[in-house]
Amino acid sequence: MNKNVIQQDYSINVKNRQQQNQHNSLLIWFTGLSGSGKSTLANQVEVTLHQQDLKTYVLDGDNIRRGLNKDLGFTPEDRKENLRRIAETAKLFIDAGVVTLAAFISPLQKDRDKIKQIVGKENFIEIYVKASVEACEKRDVKGLYQKARNGEIKNFTGISAPYEEPENPDIIVNSEEQTIKESIQLIMDKIKTKLELPSHG
Ligand SMILES: Nc1ncnc2c1ncn2[C@@H]1O[C@H](COP(=O)(O)OS(=O)(=O)O)[C@@H](OP(=O)(O)O)[C@H]1O
Numbered sequence: 001m002n003k004n005v006i007q008q009d010y011s012i013n014v015k016n017r018q019q020q021n022q023h024n025s026l027l028i029w030f031t032g033l034s035g036s037g038k039s040t041l042a043n044q045v046e047v048t049l050h051q052q053d054l055k056t057y058v059l060d061g062d063n064i065r066r067g068l069n070k071d072l073g074f075t076p077e078d079r080k081e082n083l084r085r086i087a088e089t090a091k092l093f094i095d096a097g098v099v100t101l102a103a104f105i106s107p108l109q110k111d112r113d114k115i116k117q118i119v120g121k122e123n124f125i126e127i128y129v130k131a132s133v134e135a136c137e138k139r140d141v142k143g144l145y146q147k148a149r150n151g152e153i154k155n156f157t158g159i160s161a162p163y164e165e166p167e168n169p170d171i172i173v174n175s176e177e178q179t180i181k182e183s184i185q186l187i188m189d190k191i192k193t194k195l196e197l198p199s200h201g
């Protein structure tokens, strides 16, 4: 970092914003294979929080890769940079007082550790959306597994690129064994205390 770039402080800080919103800000990070259910669950958790008047925003793999990170692909280096930029973006959202949900494959433990370090461990909840490659391939929501099997897509997670299961996730939901409703309930129970919702119960 350039030593001539100095942090500028403003009168209104994250605590002021959280007080006004009447809830904490937090990064709720969903990791798992393509098709495991990250976007589905992030969407439903956001709907639930939004209905309770919380300020929310979802950062999603496909959407970010069509904009901010459209210069990046799926090599290990590009995934690392993709996730670093997303973590820095999420940090701004947390500072803005927003409950931020992120749905990214984020396949490597070292990259997920870095995200936690960037946003601060007190602001980070890691949810492992567990589902086997077989189940995700059977769903093949976007037809990408078939393309990966045909060799049309290289470095495809679960087929030709690794996925490391999280070492110590805060929450595990198994989308082969639990219904969407059960998973949402489990996630809501866990995040409620972290969000400190004084007027929301
Ligand atoms: N090679 C390869 N491997 C994995 N995924 C691929 C690939 N090519 C395209 N896609 C699509 O990109 C989405 C994953 O992007 P992410 O930013 O979440 O990936 S990563 O965290 O940087 O690993 C992923 O979205 P999800 O299916 O929602 O996970 C895919 O739609």
Ligand SMILES: Nc1ncnc2c1ncn2[C@@H]1O[C@H](COP(=O)(O)OP(=O)(O)O)[C@@H](O)[C@H]1O
Residues within 6 Å of the ligand: 032, 033, 034, 035, 036, 037, 038, 039, 040, 041, 103, 139, 141, 174, 175, 176, 178, 179, 180, 183
């Ligand atoms: N228990 C479950 N939890 C989440 N998704 C499920 C579950 N059962 C079936 N699905 C389906 O699996 C698919 C997951 O796709 P998606 O949410 O796009 O995954 P990802 O974002 O991880 O790529 C959706 O079509 C969803 O309806």
